[in-house]
Amino acid sequence: MTPLGSSLFIVFSQNLTMRQKIIDLGWLHFGFGKYLAYCFNSDKGEQTVEVVEQLKVLIEQHLENFPNISVNALAAKTGVGATTIRRILNLSIKSDPGPHTVLSIVSTVLKETCLPRLLKSVDDPIATVLNKYFGHYTFQGPLYEYFGELDSVLEDTTCYIIYKLAANQSGTTLAHIKDLYGEKGLGRLKELVEAQLIFEDEEGRIHAREKNFSISLVTVKKHLPELVRFYKPEELIHGENVFFTLSESLNSDGITMIRKIQKQAVKQIHEVVNDRQYQGKIPYMTINLGESMSSLG
Helix, strand or coil, rough: CEEEEEEEEEEEECCCCCCCCCCCCCCCCCCCCCCEEEEECCCCCHHHHHHHHHHHHHHHHHHHHHHCCCCHHHHHCCCCCCCHHHHCCCCCCCCCHHHHHHHHHHHHHHHCCCCHHHHHHHHHHHHHHHHHHHHHHHHCCCCEEHHHHHHHCCCCCCHHHHHHHHHHCCCCHHHHHHHHHHHHHHHHHHHHHHHEEECCCCCCEEECCCCCCEHHHHHHCCCCCHHHHHCCCCHHHCCEEEEEEEEEEHHHHHCCCCCHHHHHHHHHHHHHCCCCCHCCCCEEEEEEEEEECCCCC
8 A cells, every 4th residue: 555644643632621822723623522523525526416416406406395495595504605506506516515515405405414314314426425424423322413504603613612512411601601701702602592502591501402413524623723722731630631642654554444443432432421420510522633644734
């Protein structure tokens, strides 16, 4: 096998109680907490044309069934640009729309946000694309719902962190949000409440509308620097954080083996975070990341 250049693999865990100074990073990321962020690549060629044609049919059927919905309204709902949707309808799209775009459109027009059910409900060639890029990231246990419209709302980093904390089983608190982000955080919280994405329970704890949700990797990648701010190496003595980084030049077989190992580790973490005996009030996150260092994203 030919070498693929140096690859970077990161395993990172940290509680989300405090932050430290920003660290500017540009890593690609498979994030895992009370959400899944799905990895994807681009596929080009003959199958791309077939996928676009199938998307065109699905969109046209949806617009026909719901005549009051415009392309712009559909774009807002899916989180996919109106220009991209129009190009799909005109079969004039010049590049692969990407698996994340396919997922957003299909989940919206089919009104199915549960990824495992969605993967079983679509036909080829879309089924092949979705299973290839997202099928590896479905786990037994709670079903994670994909909401394309959340991507646009959670483009804002402060909103993303607040929603992420609120999606934990114990939720979060007004005091914690104010401690992290001050008045800006309280303003973002108000926006999320007004959008009916977050609510306050009888005990005053703040919860996300959807606890088990997923968003695209494109959105999550933007927030990696903020997530890393929670890492506090000076608090290693408390036994809550862990950080490993390994890099080496590998061939494709070696990378495949590491990805399998990482996937198994994530499955085991998934079981822990959903086991009632381990649930508590400490907001905690893990990041599982592996990527080629051949070029910057």
